[in-house]
Amino acid sequence: MTHRNTRSLQVSALARVEGEGAMRVTVDDGRVGDVALQIYEPPRFFEALLRGRAHTEPPDITARICGICPVAYQISACHAIEDACGVRVPEPVRQLRRLLYCGEWIESHALHIYLLHAPDFLGYPGVVELARDHRQVVERGLALKKVGNLLIERVGGRSIHPVNVRVGGFYRAPTVATLAALRAPLHRALRDAIATVEWVAGFDFPDLTIDHDFLALSDPDRYAIEDGRPRVSTGVTFPVADLDRHVVEHQVPYSTALHATLDGRRYLTGPLARYALNRPQLSAPALRVADRVGLEPVCRNPFRSIIVRAVEVVHAIVEALTILDGYQPPDPPYVPVPPRAGVGYGASEAPRGSLFHRYTLDSAGRITAALIVPPTAQNQAAIEEDLRRLVQDRIGEPDTELTAACERAIRNYDPCISCATHFLDLTVDRA
Amino acid sequence: MNRTPTLAVWKFASCDGCQLTLLDCEDELLPLADRVRIAHFTEASSATVAGPYDLSLVEGSITTPDDLERIHRIREQSSTLVTIGACATAGGIQALRNLSGVEQYAAVVYAEPGYIDSLDASTPISAHVPVDFELRGCPIDKGQLIEVITAYLAGREPDVPAHSVCFECKQRGTPCVMVTQGTPCLGPVTHAGCGALCPSLGRGCYGCFGPMNTPNTDALSRQLAASGMPDGTRRRLYRTFNAAADAFARAAERRP
């Protein structure tokens, strides 16, 4: 407590995040010193184990980095390999990828909103306790999540680690009838998603304003999901192939996750970045509900990211319905991707932010080097900065309250720690 | 005994996909929460109740010295311990390091591999503590997970078939992809559970449920070689998500 000069706040196992981690904040004479988000998720070495595998294997293998957003890994991997092999997939296949990805946005955002994040705003330890008092609300969230999973299943064959995705496209295109059956559940989900935006917008939000640079993929024709060109809020934009010139990862001693910087600066990727950079391209129902609940055009309060996620669910559902309207099974469902020596880059917008892959192939298509830059690695410095600011603003508060606030701030991101391939505890040292 | 049984979910090196399968039981989650007390499940709740626990579900493989200690503590506190998924039952995809050595892997990913505290091998839970039941799959199947929990609550053995994916193809009427298209497939030696998903989409099984109980990998390897598959490709086929499972590890090393 405050009679000490040094204080230490600690959470030994951060709950409701995907994966394992801890946090440590040092407070010295009323000033916040070191902030360390420690990810102690055991490393799984994907970049190393991909070496020597065939160019057809990364979609199945990298899916296993994260059970919550396997589609993101599969699609970024496909893009990178297709890029290395000089193949561009036709529009109907891209549409089907986008449809699959909409399923992942719906499922993953619904999970984050209802199961991981909302309990914080309403003062419950988790969704089961929340359901005791708000059964119907939780049932609505589970129904929404279920529709996302159903969409992934119908297009991808399985909701966790889909089996239908291959480099060049899909093993089998879903039939018109299979997808048409999704229309009614998606229409119901749209009502639930709009109700979700209204529900979360009514929460009480702690004050916190951040000034991170934003990075998101952008596409001239649509709200970027499965593809696009990296764009930064500073005005910089670059082809994915220039990734290495802008994004640099470095290791920090206290964490198994790498930290990334963009042109030497800390930055933020994910829903807040996408919304700030691409808002005008949201579908009309998503924009209408965002305006109705008073969501500002550029949202700089990370606690309000839960509203942005909900708006993106509305968008993903509308987008999925639009793709369904014009759906004709692509025939064939994939293009051949003959191997060649080269380096390829791929990106897509995982629910938690831009996900980059880079592969080097030899002439037989064997992978000689792989680089995977997941959203958590990119956001780590931004999360630490949020914590620093939060603790500084509330320095007089007792440790327990401050610790709880930090935990909540981390869950704004749900740092998907498995994807950092690397777990969360919270320690605040007060000097 | 009318005390509500307690359920705990634990994580080791993994992608969270198997525990997520529990949260993906959208229709069964709330009814289940009425029948068991979720006492420890950090992905779902920040409330934790101290052990002992009646049923522990364990996801992930053992890859760090800390985890090695933690699994013993969990076993001591759990009446029934069930492993969920390929990571927990066979070491998972991360067991590929067992072949190359962890130093080499760490050097590829980290500039300062010395900071990384990781064991040489990624090992299944059963290598360290007695396990009451192993549920296979990468990820596990939702239906099988519900069956295991229901069986536990009813005090009976789980009804999880030990035959191969081939049976499931026959059950759903999928023509054999090896016979009809010459597509290489691990279905004949892979544990059932997924409902033969891959062949139904026209691709060969890549073995994500791991080896079935009595797999004839020699016969399959001969067939794969006869159809022109190079040794290296066959080896990689056995070495994915269940690379350290005995039958697959041996098959990968043996030449047909």
Ligand code: SF4
């Ligand atoms: S077995 Fe597969 S799905 Fe399950 S935790 Fe391991 S990698 Fe994830």
Ligand code: SF4
């Ligand atoms: S790889 Fe085999 S076991 Fe896994 S989903 Fe495909 S068919 Fe089923």
